[in-house]
Amino acid sequence: MEIIKLSEPYQSSQLPKEPSALALGFFDGVHLGHQKVIKTAKKIARERGLKLAVMTFDRQPKLMYQPHPKPALYLTLLARKLELFEQLGADIAYVVTFDEHLASMGPQEFVDKYMVGLSAQVVVAGQDYTYGKKELANMETLPSFAKGRFDIVAVDHLVLAASTSKVGSTAIRAYLNQGQVDQANELLGYPFQTKGLVVHGFARGRTIGFPTINLEIDPSQHLPAPGVYATQVELLGQTYLGMASVGYNETFGDNFDLTVEIYLLDFAKDVYGQEATVAWYHWLRPMVKFASVAELIDQLKADEAAVRQYFAQVKK
Incomplete structure (x- = not known):
C-alpha cells in the first residue's frame, strides 16, 4: 500500500x-x-x-x-x-x-x-x-x-442484529470507558489493540511472584477503563497470554499515575525497550485496594486461572 x-x-x-x-x-x-x-x-x-x-x-x-x-x-x-x-x-x-x-x-x-x-x-x-x-x-x-x-x-449506517443503534466510534468509546471490551470488540470486528514500549516500573510484581511488563502508552491512545483484563500480547515475534492491569496501584499507596502492567503467562525474559502489541479480549474484574499483599497474591492467582480458562474456552 x-x-x-x-x-x-x-x-x-x-x-x-x-x-x-x-x-x-x-x-x-x-x-x-x-x-x-x-x-x-x-x-x-x-x-x-x-x-x-x-x-x-x-x-x-x-x-x-x-x-x-x-x-x-x-x-x-x-x-x-x-x-x-x-x-x-x-x-x-x-x-x-x-x-x-x-x-x-x-x-x-x-x-x-x-x-x-x-x-x-x-x-x-x-x-x-x-x-x-x-x-x-x-x-x-x-x-x-x-x-x-x-x-x-x-x-447506510451499519446496525448489528443484537442492537438498535448504529455501529460507531462513540459507542465503542463508551464501552471501553466501562471496561466492556467484549462489546467494543463486537463493534470493531476484531480485538481492540494498543501498542506500548516496555519500560522500567517499580518491580513490585517480581517480589510477589508475578513479574509484569510495564508499558509506556502514547497519551493520545484510548485505553479501557481501570480493571483487570484477559489479553494476548505479541512480543519478540511470539504471542503470549496476558493478565493486564489498568490502574493506579492503590494497594501500594495513593497518587500514582495510571499504569498499564501485564503479567505474561509462561514467560520469563528481559524485554525492556521492546514494543509490545496488546489485544484486549475480556474484562475480569475491577481494580481493588487490598488490605494486604497476601490478599493481592491470592487474587492474582485467581486472575491467572481465569485468564487460562477464558482462552481455553475461546480456543474450543
Whole structure:
C-alpha cells in the first residue's frame, strides 16, 4: 500500500494519476461500519478496474473548531489505522493534515482538490460524512459540488442484529470507558489493540511472584477503563497470554499515575525497550485496594486461572 501525506497547499506531482474508487472518512477505530464503507469502495474498484484509495486526516477535524480543545483520545493511532487499511485491501492511503488551511476551505474547493484532484471516479462515504459545515457540505449536497465528474455512493449506517443503534466510534468509546471490551470488540470486528514500549516500573510484581511488563502508552491512545483484563500480547515475534492491569496501584499507596502492567503467562525474559502489541479480549474484574499483599497474591492467582480458562474456552 502506498502512503501519501498531503498538506496545504499540496503539489499535484505528489499524486498518482491512476483513477480510483475513493473511500472517505476519519475512520477512528476502523470498526465494522467503516469496514462496510471501505469494502463497498473495494468492490466497486475491482469491478471497474480502479485503484482502491482511502483518505483520512492526521487528527480529529473537530479539534480545529474548538477554542480550547481537550487532548484527543483515539481508538486507533495513525500507524494502526494504516495497518487496517492495508489489511482491507487499500492500494493507496492519503493522510491529509487537517490544519487551519483545511478548516477554512469551502466545500467546492475541498471537492475539487480532495476528490477530483485525487483522480476519484467514484467517491464512497458513510451517509453522515461531511466536508465542511454539515448543513451545507453533506452527502445530499455532494452531487451539486461534484458536477458530474465522479459517481457518489452513500453507505447506510451499519446496525448489528443484537442492537438498535448504529455501529460507531462513540459507542465503542463508551464501552471501553466501562471496561466492556467484549462489546467494543463486537463493534470493531476484531480485538481492540494498543501498542506500548516496555519500560522500567517499580518491580513490585517480581517480589510477589508475578513479574509484569510495564508499558509506556502514547497519551493520545484510548485505553479501557481501570480493571483487570484477559489479553494476548505479541512480543519478540511470539504471542503470549496476558493478565493486564489498568490502574493506579492503590494497594501500594495513593497518587500514582495510571499504569498499564501485564503479567505474561509462561514467560520469563528481559524485554525492556521492546514494543509490545496488546489485544484486549475480556474484562475480569475491577481494580481493588487490598488490605494486604497476601490478599493481592491470592487474587492474582485467581486472575491467572481465569485468564487460562477464558482462552481455553475461546480456543474450543
